[in-house]
Amino acid sequence: MTKLTESTCSHCGISFRWKAIEIEDVDGGRKSFCCRGCRGAWQLICSSGMGSFYQRGERVTPTVNELTTPAYNESDLAQRLIPEGEFCRFDILIGGISCPSCIWLLERMISGIPGVEHVSLSYSAGIASLSINPLRVSPLQIFGVISQLGYTPRPYSPEQSDKDTRRERDDLLLRFGTALFLSMQLMAYSYALYAGYFQGMSSAIKQFLQYVSLAVTTPVVFYSGWPFLAGAWRSLKTRAPGMDLLIATGAISAWVYSLWATFAGEETYFESAATIVTFVLIGRLLELSVRRRAMSGISALYASAPQRATLVEGEGHREVDVEDLHPGDLLLIRQGDRFPVDCLLIDGETEVDQSLATGESLPVLLFAGDEVRSGCVNVAAPVTVQALRPVGQSYLMRVASLVQMAQAGKPRLQLLADRVSGWFVPFVIILALLVGIGRFALAGEGIGAAVMSALSVVLIACPCAMGLAVPAAVLAACSRAATLGIILRSGDVIERLATINVALFDKTGTITRGEPQVISFEACGGFAEPDVIQASATVEEPAAHPLARSIVRHAADLGFLPEDCREFSNIAGRGISGILPDGRRVLCGSEHFLHESGVDLRSFRDITQTSATHVLIAIDDQLAGLYQLIDKLRHGAEEMVTDLLSNQIDLGIISGDHQATVERIAAEVGVRSARGGMTPDQKLAYVQTLQNEGRSVLMAGDGVNDAPALAAATVSCSLSGSSDIAMENADIIITGDDLSKIAAACHLSRATIKIIKQNLAWAFLYNLIGIPIAMAGLLTPVYAAVAMTASSLLVSLNSMRLMRFKKNG
Amino acid sequence: MDESLIILIVLSLCLGTACWLVFIWAVKKGQFEDVEKPKHRMLDDD
Numbered sequence: 054m055t056k057l058t059e060s061t062c063s064h065c066g067i068s069f070r071w072k073a074i075e076i077e078d079v080d081g082g083r084k085s086f087c088c089r090g091c092r093g094a095w096q097l098i099c100s101s102g103m104g105s106f107y108q109r110g111e112r113v114t115p116t117v118n119e120l121t122t123p124a125y126n127e128s129d130l131a132q133r134l135i136p137e138g139e140f141c142r143f144d145i146l147i148g149g150i151s152c153p154s155c156i157w158l159l160e161r162m163i164s165g166i167p168g169v170e171h172v173s174l175s176y177s178a179g180i181a182s183l184s185i186n187p188l189r190v191s192p193l194q195i196f197g198v199i200s201q202l203g204y205t206p207r208p209y210s211p212e213q214s215d216k217d218t219r220r221e222r223d224d225l226l227l228r229f230g231t232a233l234f235l236s237m238q239l240m241a242y243s244y245a246l247y248a249g250y251f252q253g254m255s256s257a258i259k260q261f262l263q264y265v266s267l268a269v270t271t272p273v274v275f276y277s278g279w280p281f282l283a284g285a286w287r288s289l290k291t292r293a294p295g296m297d298l299l300i301a302t303g304a305i306s307a308w309v310y311s312l313w314a315t316f317a318g319e320e321t322y323f324e325s326a327a328t329i330v331t332f333v334l335i336g337r338l339l340e341l342s343v344r345r346r347a348m349s350g351i352s353a354l355y356a357s358a359p360q361r362a363t364l365v366e367g368e369g370h371r372e373v374d375v376e377d378l379h380p381g382d383l384l385l386i387r388q389g390d391r392f393p394v395d396c397l398l399i400d401g402e403t404e405v406d407q408s409l410a411t412g413e414s415l416p417v418l419l420f421a422g423d424e425v426r427s428g429c430v431n432v433a434a435p436v437t438v439q440a441l442r443p444v445g446q447s448y449l450m451r452v453a454s455l456v457q458m459a460q461a462g463k464p465r466l467q468l469l470a471d472r473v474s475g476w477f478v479p480f481v482i483i484l485a486l487l488v489g490i491g492r493f494a495l496a497g498e499g500i501g502a503a504v505m506s507a508l509s510v511v512l513i514a515c516p517c518a519m520g521l522a523v524p525a526a527v528l529a530a531c532s533r534a535a536t537l538g539i540i541l542r543s544g545d546v547i548e549r550l551a552t553i554n555v556a557l558f559d560k561t562g563t564i565t566r567g568e569p570q571v572i573s574f575e576a577c578g579g580f581a582e583p584d585v586i587q588a589s590a591t592v593e594e595p596a597a598h599p600l601a602r603s604i605v606r607h608a609a610d611l612g613f614l615p616e617d618c619r620e621f622s623n624i625a626g627r628g629i630s631g632i633l634p635d636g637r638r639v640l641c642g643s644e645h646f647l648h649e650s651g652v653d654l655r656s657f658r659d660i661t662q663t664s665a666t667h668v669l670i671a672i673d674d675q676l677a678g679l680y681q682l683i684d685k686l687r688h689g690a691e692e693m694v695t696d697l698l699s700n701q702i703d704l705g706i707i708s709g710d711h712q713a714t715v716e717r718i719a720a721e722v723g724v725r726s727a728r729g730g731m732t733p734d735q736k737l738a739y740v741q742t743l744q745n746e747g748r749s750v751l752m753a754g755d756g757v758n759d760a761p762a763l764a765a766a767t768v769s770c771s772l773s774g775s776s777d778i779a780m781e782n783a784d785i786i787i788t789g790d791d792l793s794k795i796a797a798a799c800h801l802s803r804a805t806i807k808i809i810k811q812n813l814a815w816a817f818l819y820n821l822i823g824i825p826i827a828m829a830g831l832l833t834p835v836y837a838a839v840a841m842t843a844s845s846l847l848v849s850l851n852s853m854r855l856m857r858f859k860k861n862g
Numbered sequence: 863m864d865e866s867l868i869i870l871i872v873l874s875l876c877l878g879t880a881c882w883l884v885f886i887w888a889v890k891k892g893q894f895e896d897v898e899k900p901k902h903r904m905l906d907d908d
Contacts, residue, residue: 175895223889230885238878242871258864265871 063107064091065203069609094202098158101165109154130192133208134185140170143183143192147174148205155204162198166190222338225280229334232277235269236327242266243324250320263315263323270323274308278330280337296523299474302481303329306511313505328845336524336544362393365437375444382440386431394440395447398423401436404598404625405429409757409776410448410733411709413561415569415599415666418626428757432598433625452733455761456782473813485510488828506828513823521845522812525852530805533858538788539798546784549768550802552749556697556795557740557762559754560708560718563772564690564792567755568599569666569682571607576678583613585678589670591616592631592639596623600668601641603682628668640671647671686722689793694723696796702751707731707739709758736762753795755779770795801858808855812848819844 060073063084073085074092086092098106134141147159156174163181164172168190174181183195192208199206242262249259275282281304284297307326314321364371365383375393378384383399386392392405404416409428416432419425425438426448444450489507492498498506527544534541541547561567576582590608593601594615605615618631627649628642640650644667648654652671665681697704705726708715712729719727728739740762743750752759752766755775763769763782771783772790780786787794819840888894 223894226889226894227886230889231882234878234882234885238875241874255864258867261868265875269875 060085062087062091064095090201090203097198097201098162101162103158103161103165106154106158109157127191127193130196130208131187134187134192137184139186140184141187143185143195144208145181145183145195145199146207147181147199148207158202159199159204162202163195166195166198169195225334225338228277228279229331229338232273232327232331232334235273235277236324236331239266239269239273239324239327242269246321256318260315260318263311263321266321266323267312267315270308270311270327273327273330274304277334278304281330281333294475294478296474298478300329300333302478302511303514306508310505310508313501313508317501332521332845333524336528359391359393363387378440378444380440380442384438384440385435386438387435388431388433390431392425392427392429392431392438393447394427394444395442396425396427396438396440398425399437399439401434402625403431403436404433406432411758413710433623449757452757452760452778455734455737456764456778481511481514484514484824484828509827510824513827514820521848521852522816523809525849526805526808526812526855529808529852529855530801530858533856534798534801537794537797537801538791539794539801540786540788541798542784542786546768547802547805549749549784550751550799551806553702553751553768553799555703555705555743555748556751556753557705557707557743557766558724558752559756559759560706560710560715561684562755562775563753563759564687564706564718564722565684566687567684569603570685571603571680572665572683572685573681574607574678578676580672580675580677582678585670585672586611587613587616588633588637588639588672589641589668589678589680590614591618591633592621592629592641594618595621595631596629598623598629600666600682601629604641604668604680607680637673640674641668643667644669647676650674652676686718687790687792689791690722692793693796696793697799698723700796700799702799707736707762733758733761737765740765751795751799770798801855804858805855808852811851815844815847815851 059068061068062073063086065087067087069087073087074089075083075085076092076096078084084095086095098104134143136142159181160172160174163169163183168186168188169183170186171184172181185192185195196206242265246254246259246262246266248254249262278301281297281300284295285301288295288298304326307322307329311321311323311326313319360375361372362375362378363385364373364378365385370385378394384393384396388403398419398421400421402418402420405419405425406416407413407426407429409430410426424441427444428449485507488510489503492506493500493503524544527547530547531541531544558564574582574586576585586608590605590613593604595618596602608615616634618633621629621631623629624642624646627646628640630638630640630650632638640647640652644654647669650671652669652674654669654676665683668680668682669676670678670680694704703726704724705728706715706719706724707728709731710729712727715727715729719725731739736759740750740752744765744767749767751768751770752762753770753772754760754763755772757776757778760776760778760782763771763779768785769783770785770787771779773780773786773788775783785795785798787798823840
C-alpha cells in the first residue's frame with residue numbers, strides 16, 4: 054500500500070495525492086507532474102523556450118490528462134484550408150482557453166511551428182486564424198501541438214451567419230459612433246441656445262447656431278437612425294406598429310418641427326431627435342455583442358459525425374466516405390469509434406456510450422441483433438455491424454433537422470414595448486391629426502401653425518423616456534445576470550422568461566451531475582479496507598468505464614494510487630479482472646459477473662439502498678468489498694424546485710432514462726411529473742403540446758438529445774459544459790454548478806418586467822402632462838428641456854436598481 | 863465677436879470630423895474586433 058502526501062503539478066498546478074511523475078529540470082531542480090500529458094506539455098513548452106510561461110502570475114492551465122491524438126484525419130482538415138495568395142488560411146476553434154496566459158502561450162507555440170506564417174487568436178471567441186504554408190506544415194501537426202498543450206482544437210469554418218453578425222456589428226458601430234460624435238457637438242449648441250433663451254441672444258447668432266444644429270442632426274436622424282426608419286417602414290407595411298415606429302416617429306417629428314422652427318425663427322428641438330437615436334443605438338449595440346458569441350449549433354452537430362467508415366468486403370477492409378454507405382453494407386467499428394450511421398449489431402458484443410441519444414453517461418451492453426444509433430461511441434470491443442439507413446436519415450442528421458424545424462417554428466412572443474407602441478403610436482397620430490384639423494378648421498389658424506401644433510403633440514409624446522424605458526432596464530438586468538453567473542443570449546429573453554409557467558428538465562447532466570459517484574464502500578470477508586481500495590484502484594485504473602473512473606478517483610481522494618496491473622481484461626457489460634503486483638487475482642463488477650466467475654456471494658449482505666449502482670470486488674475468488682455509486686443531484690436542485698413551485702411554475706422531468714429511475718430522481722427533488730424513455734422527437738413533441746395548450750415552457754437540458762426541445766421551448770437553458778448543440782440553442786447559459794441560478798434568473802426577469810412597467814408608467818405620466826400642453830400650443834423650450842432630462846434620468850436611475858438585485862428574491 | 867464664434871465652431875467641427883474619420887478607419891481596419899486581448903498584451907514582457 055502506498056500513501057502519499059499532496060504534491061502540486063508543475064504544469065497545470067492542481068494538487069493531487071497520487072504518485073507524481075518526476076523529471077529533472079535543466080537547472081537541477083525536480084519537477085513533478087500529475088500525469089504523462091502534463092509532463093509532455095511541460096517538455097514541449099520548455100524545449101520551445103517558452104519556460105517563462107510558468108512565471109506568469111495569473112495562470113489557469115488545463116490538465117492534459119492523456120496524450121491524446123486529435124480525432125481528425127489529414128484529408129478532412131486539408132479540405133478546410135482556404136487558399137489566400139501563396140499561403141492558406143486555416144481557422145481553429147480552441148476549447149479550454151480560460152485566461153490571457155493561455156492566449157499568450159498558444160499564440161507563441163503555434164507561431165513557433167515551422168510553416169506557420171501568421172497567427173491571431175481572439176480571446177472572446179477562442180478562434181485562432183492562421184496563415185500557413187501547406188507545403189511545410191500540415192493542419193494535423195498544428196492540431197497535435199494544440200492538443201498536446203491540453204487544449205481541444207476543432208476546425209472552424211466561419212459560417213455565413215457569423216460573417217453577417219460581424220458586418221451588422223461594424224455597421225451599427227459606425228452609425229453609433231457618428232451619432233455620438235454629432236450629438237456631442239449638438240449638445241454644445243443646444244446649451245448655448247438654452248442660455249440664449251433666458252439671457253437673450255442676438256438673432257443672427259441664434260440663427261447661425263440653429264443652422265449648425267440642423268447640419269449635425271440631419272445625418273444622425275437619417276444615417277444613424279436609418280435602421281429605425283427602415284424598421285418603421287416595415288412595420289407600417291405589415292401593419293404591426295412596433296418599437297421602431299415609435300422611435301422613428303419621435304425622431305422624425307422632432308426633426309421636421311425643428312426644421313420649420315429654424316426658418317420660422319422659433320425654438321428648435323434638434324437635441325431631442327439626436328438623443329433618442331443615440332440612446333437606442335447604445336442598447337442595440339450592447340445586445341448585439343451579447344449575441345455575437347453564439348455560433349451555429351447545427352454545424353457543431355455535423356462535426357461530431359464521423360466522416361469515414363471501414364467497409365467490410367469479404368476478407369478485406371476498405372475506407373469509404375460515410376456518404377457512400379448504403380443500407381445493408383457491413384461495417385467494422387473499432388473500439389473508440391463512433392457509429393457513422395444507424396446500424397444493426399450482427400457480430401460481437403460491446404458496450405456503447407449512447408449519451409448522444411439518451412443523455413445517459415453509463416455505457417450500455419449491446420449484443421448481436423441490437424440497433425445502434427449514429428453518433429454513439431463503441432467503448433469496449435470491435436464489432437461488425439450492418440448499416441440500416443443512409444447517413445442523411447440516421448439519428449444525428451435527424452436530430453439536426455429536428456432542431457432546424459423547431460427553430461423555425463418557435464412561437465414568437467410579442468414584446469412588451471411592441472405591444473405598448475402597438476396602440477400608443479396610432480393613438481398619438483390620431484390625436485395629432487385631430488389637433489391639427491381642429492386648429493385649422495375651428496380656431497381658424499393658418500395651415501403652417503396648425504401643422505406645427507400637430508407635430509408638437511407627436512414630439513412631446515415620444516420622448517427619450519419612452520425609448521429608454523425598455524433598453525435601460527434590459528441592459529441593467531443583463532449585466533446583473535452576468536455577475537450572478539447567468540448569461541442571457543439576448544434582451545428579449547428576459548421578457549419571455551417572465552411569462553414562464555412550466556419548467557421542464559432533463560435528468561442526467563441537468564438535475565443530476567451525470568456521472569456516478571462513490572457514496573459508500575465496505576470491505577467484507579475479513580479483508581482490510583485499505584487493501585481492497587488499493588486493489589480495486591489498481592485493476593480499475595486501465596478501464597475507461599465511468600464507474601471505474603469514479604472508483605479510481607475515490608481511491609485517489611483517499612490517497613491510494615494505482616499500482617501496475619497485469620493481465621487486465623475487460624468483459625463488456627460485466628466487469629474487469631486483473632492481477633496485482635503481488636500475484637493476487639482481482640475481479641470487479643456486477644453481482645452477476647462475480648457469481649458467474651464462481652465467487653461465493655453468501656456473505657453479500659442485503660443491499661440497503663436499492664437505487665444505487667453496485668460494484669463488487671473479489672480477491673482470489675473471495676468477496677472482498679462492495680462499492681455503492683449514485684448519480685448525485687446537482688447543487689441547488691432542491692432549492693430551485695421549491696423556489697419555482699412557490700412561484701406557481703409547474704415542473705416536470707423528461708429524460709431518456711428508464712421511467713423508474715426518472716421517477717425516483719423526481720421524487721427526490723420534489724417534482725411530481727416524471728417522464729422516462731423519451732426520444733429527442735418525443736421531448737420536442739411534449740414541449741410543443743404544452744405550448745399549444747397556451748403555456749410558456751422553460752426547458753433546461755445539456756445533451757444532444759435535448760437540442761430539439763431546447764430549440765422549440767419558449768426559453769431554453771443550458772449549463773456550461775453541456776454539448777455544443779445544447780449550448781447554442783440555449784437562451785440562458787448557467788455557469789458553474791448551481792441549479793438555483795435558474796430560479797434566480799426567473800426572479801430577475803420578473804423584477805425587470807416590474808421596472809420596465811414602472812418606466813413606461815412614468816413615460817405615460819409625462820405624456821399625460823405634456824400632451825395637453827402641446828395641444829394648447831404652449832410648448833416652451835424650458836418645459837421641454839427640463840421634462841426631457843428629468844424623465845430620462847428617472848428612467849435610467851430606476852433601471853439601475855436592478856443592479857442591486859439579490860439572488861434570493 | 864461674432865466672427866470669432868463662427869470660426870471657433872467651424873474649427874471644433876473640423877477637429878471633430880478628423881476624429882470621426884479616424885474612428886471610421888479604425889472600424890474598417892477591425893480595431894474593435896477583439897477588445898479583450900490587447901489589454902492583457904501590454905503586460906507581456908516581450
